[in-house]
Amino acid sequence: GAVVSQHPSRVICKSGTSVKIECRSLDFQATTMFWYRQFPKQSLMLMATSNEGSKATYEQGVEKDKFLINHASLTLSTLTVTSAHPEDSSFYICSARDPGGAGGIETQYFGPGTRLLVL
Amino acid sequence: EDKVVQSPLSLVVHEGDTVTLNCSYEVTNFRSLLWYKQEKKAPTFLFMLTSSGIEKKSGRLSSILDKKELFSILNITATQTGDSAVYLCAVVRGGGNEKLTFGTGTRLTIIP
Numbered sequence: 751g752a753v754v755s756q757h758p759s760r761v762i763c764k765s766g767t768s769v770k771i772e773c774r775s776l777d778f779q780a781t782t783m784f785w786y787r788q789f790p791k792q793s794l795m796l797m798a799t800s801n802e803g804s805k806a807t808y809e810q811g812v813e814k815d816k817f818l819i820n821h822a823s824l825t826l827s828t829l830t831v832t833s834a835h836p837e838d839s840s841f842y843i844c845s846a847r848d849p850g851g852a853g854g855i856e857t858q859y860f861g862p863g864t865r866l867l868v869l
Numbered sequence: 870e871d872k873v874v875q876s877p878l879s880l881v882v883h884e885g886d887t888v889t890l891n892c893s894y895e896v897t898n899f900r901s902l903l904w905y906k907q908e909k910k911a912p913t914f915l916f917m918l919t920s921s922g923i924e925k926k927s928g929r930l931s932s933i934l935d936k937k938e939l940f941s942i943l944n945i946t947a948t949q950t951g952d953s954a955v956y957l958c959a960v961v962r963g964g965g966n967e968k969l970t971f972g973t974g975t976r977l978t979i980i981p
Binding site: 792862 | 901903912913957961968969971972973974
């Protein structure tokens, strides 16, 4: 149980283009999903909290117009990096809470991540 | 601001050794502490701890929380090369937010 998938796993794009990353909870419904960013040899930094049916909550310093989040259903959240630049290259990871899971309501289960490289 | 500090930052041991990883925290309205293992991809869940003094155990891994001294430890006994990974500690604040604040992680390397 508590499986989270992400697609694509890896993407290379040109500077100025937009990239969409999907995050799905496969065997449970997730009213809340989280988007993180991780630079090499650093820990995970929360970017935003994605709430089904309402606007995402962004962390301080994260541009909401650049990182568009849509949580259209209880099993899908998308992150769109708009007008990507080389400094946006990073490892993007989503997570979801499974309130009915063995780990309890606070436990977040992570997707496999998406490695973005902007040329 | 919530703070999670892990030590050591990195650790290299021989297969079969026992290791103890540390996590100390400062958080307003503490709710729970979680341990994750991260290999090449995203973190996988190990333990969630909410109460002091109750050991959680899974095979060779165990963890315990001390809410008075604000720290947790993760023990791995009889280490194997497959235990090589970054171990992340995260805390959850109460109050309906449930965001995770991560420590920088401990990079554990097991030498055969």
